[in-house]
Amino acid sequence: MSEQAQFTIRVDQNKYLPVGGQEVNAIVTVEATGPLETVAGAAQAAEVIIIDTSTSMATERISEARKAAQAAIDTLRDGVHFAIIAGTTKATMVYPSRKEMATMTATTRDAAKQAVSRLIADGGTAIGSWLRLAADLFAPYAGAIRHAILLTDGHNQHETAAQLDAALAYCQGKFVCDCRGVGTGWEVAELRKVASVLLGSVQDIPDAKDLEADFRAMAQQAMGKAVADVALRVWTPQAAKLKFVKQVSPTLEDLTGRRTDAGPQAGDYPTGAWGREVREYHICVEVPPGAVGQEMRAAWVKLVQPDLGTQLAAGNILAQWSDDPAQSTRINPRVAHYTGQAELADLIQGGLQAHKDGDFATATARLGRARTLAEESGNEGTAKLLDRVIDYDAATGTARLKPNIDRASQIALDVGSVRTVRTRKDPDEG
Missing domain, CATH: 2.60.40.3670 (Immunoglobulin-like)
Structure with a gap:
């Protein structure tokens, strides 16, 4: 390949x-x-979809999560090995019912979507156990493109940090995991740790109605992997x-x-x-x-x-x-640019932590400096996220915290802090 x-x-x-x-x-x-499309079409792939079915999902979130999982199932191509896991204080096989993967066909696709439609929300949250089951499911497929989607709306309250760390050590190198947090009850640092160890991404989904499009996009991206x-x-x-x-x-x-x-x-x-x-x-x-x-x-x-x-x-x-x-x-322009992007992320995360600690002067200084750096580096996405938490005067470079910063804005800024923009093309790049 x-x-x-x-x-x-x-x-x-x-x-x-x-x-x-x-x-x-x-x-x-x-x-x-x-010709990566040709390669991807022939590449063996394995996909696990992990849905948080804890009690806190017992709102519109569980119905939207069902739709999202079904959209991802529809996106996976025939021949892909796949499984669906429901996560509470333990990990439960949704499809197939045995602890193994199914192979995607028209029949298994319909059966999996039917199984997902019966998901209910009732229980706690133990993310490490969900990931361990996924790792075991991926075990027979070494050499394949191994990808998981993990959705949660809460923090890992039924496992200790040490238990989660042990689970991540068990899973490291066995698959890539993209993490999604829906609502505002989850912890960015927790999902970022999972995504970091498992070489995936973290994204906030404030509105559960956006899950379906996001899951479809993640599945499409996974199907596009070739090597x-x-x-x-x-x-x-x-x-x-x-x-x-x-x-x-x-x-x-x-x-x-x-x-x-x-x-x-x-x-x-x-x-x-x-x-x-x-x-x-x-x-x-x-x-x-x-x-x-x-x-x-x-x-x-x-x-x-x-x-x-x-x-x-x-x-x-x-x-x-x-x-x-x-x-x-x-100083090479690209080295300078990415050194600045790393400083931008540190300022944002430090500023958010200072705000959480009640140190508003430090929070204002760091977030204000971050807004200036975002402007200078052309990182418009991060600048917009900063504008949700501070009032910024571009003429003077001064900033002040908004009086009431909602948690959704803090989560979005924290998640977005590690997203960078590339340098503009040099003339010799064509």
Whole structure:
């Protein structure tokens, strides 16, 4: 499958370091192109849909969740392995009734939709148990595109944080999970942790009526994935130190702690499954200082499928020492842009926490600074979310908190804080 897909790696950096300089920064852009539709059509895929059926869902949410799950079932193509789980204080098979996956056909599609139509809301919330069952269902399908959708409207009140962490450790690397929170009773930090470990996304759905379109879009995206279990492999010279590897687009995700050794001086950082898409990574390497004019490879970056031993693309991060300040002090525009986007996310999350703690002066300062950064970087989506919680004067750059900030606005801003915008195209990109 992977041979048909075309991957490219582009490295943006200023390779020149001042005399004595040691820190090398680069933005690595990975793009998947080529006949991915053909690949996706042939790729083995497995999908699990997890619906929170706790008591708090016993409103219009459960009926909208049923419709959403049925829309996702309709979107999955024939031949896909699939299962539906209902989540309360335990995980229960909805379809099929046994602890296994079904294969999508016209018959199983109708049967699954009928089973979903009978879902009722009654019970508590133990997200870790839901995820463990999903991991067990995915176990026979190593090498397939393995994707789950998780919907909840509440926080994980019937498990300890340690229990959830243990469940996530059990599930890590076994599937990708996109998380959705409906209403305002769920915790962003909790779902963000799940999505982070399982390489998925988090999105807030304030109105349950929007679930159906969102589930359909998630299922379509999952069906568009073509290459499974891809990793970014980074090699560094013996005397160098890899400081961090972070995804910076389309969302911020620190992958540094996810490293697995991949031979001498090399490590793999998981990126999950790929379809036709572009992602960008910020890599920072500390190298020993060199002589003026000396050039070295600071890192060798590859996109690989570790389980198959397949290399999909590669690129170099370089370092060269210069005594010309015009060369060595220039900051690459892409590096500067994504450093600013990371600062923007930190300011927003810090500002929201300060507001929660009752420190309104700190909240105002951080959110105001975030609004300025959002404006400067062209992140219009984040700017609009900030405008829901602060009054901002663009002329003076001053801000003040709105008197009554509703929880839906706080959730939307928190969720959106890690969503970045790409830099505008350079002239040499065409």
